[in-house]
Amino acid sequence: MSITAETAKEHAKDPAVLCCRAEEGITIQASNLEDPAIFDDLVDSGLLDLEGALTIEQVLGAKLTKTCDSLCPLTADVVEGAKVVEEAAEEAVEEEVPEAVAPAAPAAPVSTPGGVLKIHIGEGKDIDIELPLGVAGGAAPAPIPAPAVQAAEAVQAVAEEEKIVRSLTRKHYKITEVKRGPETKIEGTTLYIREGIEKECVESQELVYDLKIDIITPEDYHTYSETIMDVQPIACKEGESEVGSGTTRVLDGVIMMVTGTDANGVQIGEFGSSEGYLDENIMWNRPGAPDKGEIFIKTQVTIKEGTNMERPGPLAAHTATDHITQEIREALKALEDDSLVVDTETFNQVRRPGKKKVVIVKEIMGQGAMHDNLILPVEPVGVLGAKPNVDLGNVPVCVSPLEVLDGCIHALTCIGPASKEMSRHYWREPLVLEALHDTEVDLCGIIFVGSPQINAEKFYVSKRVGMMVEMMDADGAFITTEGFGNNHIDFASHHEQIGMRGIPVVGMSFCAVQGALVVGNKYMTNMVDNNKSESGIENEVLACNTLCHEDAIRALGMLKNAMAGEEVKTAERKWNPNVKATNVELISNVTGKPIELVKNEQSLPMSQKRKEKYD
């Protein structure tokens, strides 16, 4: 396929190859040339040899001295009057800025819809020729860091005062033991859960047939569990304060865990299967996962048969579990003894006028059933008062960073245990925390946008996101998504909607090998891959491939560079974990702060056989 003059300009430095037969004596134009995007596949399959080929900018306007067939690389011996282009100047510039921050890093595979061009020559002997068209599916471009200059930005920063919009205080209460007792109460560091509360939980929900509570202490970590549907902090608001401001009380050392099956024993989160021994299936200390050493209050809910894949089913399991959490919250609210507070944290929502204004767009699932999230409950990660984003039509909803950190999302997390963002993930969201604390940017807020099922609806909500970001006058935007699948369609569309308004965007998603993006567009140049697994796949370990501190730092570095006008280098064709390693090293060299990388599934106990299979 021939290319346009515009494409030729973009690919000026790429090799020139004829797209179709050209006669001797013609003047070479863009329309004679093949799109360089397909060359990698042709070279891989041995159909094309680019050695000695001139670049597109060299051959344009030159004369062809010999009649050549299609897919013939243009070398100096068939072209007359090729231009000589100097290249040395550019490289020198790069070397002059060794102190520059150079993050960039996605290993975000973009596979454009390709296909195969079949040429059949029927005369005489049959000859079939197959040529891959476009970039082959699964190609994983992994960009290499581009040096960037930050200095310019620092100079223009006007010395305007920081402004604290609101504050949130978290009071931590330590729990070292969880027991059953006649009433739900907190005594010292012991939490008692009322005996017989299960019956009320069951009665509160028509679809819930049974509910069992297991208290899992670190000694019991090696027990079998059904698929983990959610991990939640146990927290309540103090007095009259609302989610996102005032004071929140939270229990340390204990979390709620929702698991369950339907009455036929089929897993509720049927596709996000993390069932098995807890200690082999949990990536400890991820933002959304339990920390090693914590006690789990684990409910095993049985819901009406066949409702595990319908919207009311998973919701009923969550609501029934919240009956217990709510009773613990009441007990926590009733505490009057401030001596039980082991730690107090204060989060300030700071606006920094004069700094680059950034917004975080978080894509949450909204395809239905377990693909749903409850937004803004009355209590942190509660159920009461919250609206499911599916019912809201998946339209974007703006929240403050403190609302996110105060549990404004109750996630009915679904597929892919390794990449799902549990309710607890939002409570400790690393990107929000990093951006909030970074004095070089002005975080204006968070937009939650659902990911609907049907494409038309995806584009509908995506356009609203674009409009919303436009109105904010943002200088830069992050777009994050969880897991992979059709949500990458709107993920790409959000990039387009924000990017076409001239706002630099950095995308964050699990991609690596298995989560390769299904679509792409020209605004998807800055990507951060959340993968941590050794082989770049969904490894069935809870929260392994979710957004962590190290990803947040890379994304921030990349967005700062993008806002400063630096370009991120094009990704490599296949996923290459070294890109991340190089970028992390570059960032820590510049900032002087070492970045400690989190562990992956290799640190968990694993049977020898599984090791052989996966890695």
Added chain:
Amino acid sequence: MKELKYGDKIIRMEGVIVEIHDGCVGIDLKGRLGYLKIPMRMLITDYPLVVGQEVAWNTSFVEQLGPEANDKYVSNLDTYNRRQEEMRKANAKTKEVEE
């Protein structure tokens, strides 16, 4: 990770949507070549979903990664089947009592 031997032999597979739930769809592969149940997010939908709609995707043949059975999955499967059996019995009993 073990490389596939025949992974690049891509074939086009077609199917028919036979089940629609809020969270997943069931697809019968044409020619009785199997059944596939996938979560909603793994399906790309340009139109509202209706039973009987035809779908297609590219796939390769499924090949084994090795001769050994993975103990973890065997154990999970055993537990899973045992629980289902127990629950089925319990359900049957409840129904008898109700009658």
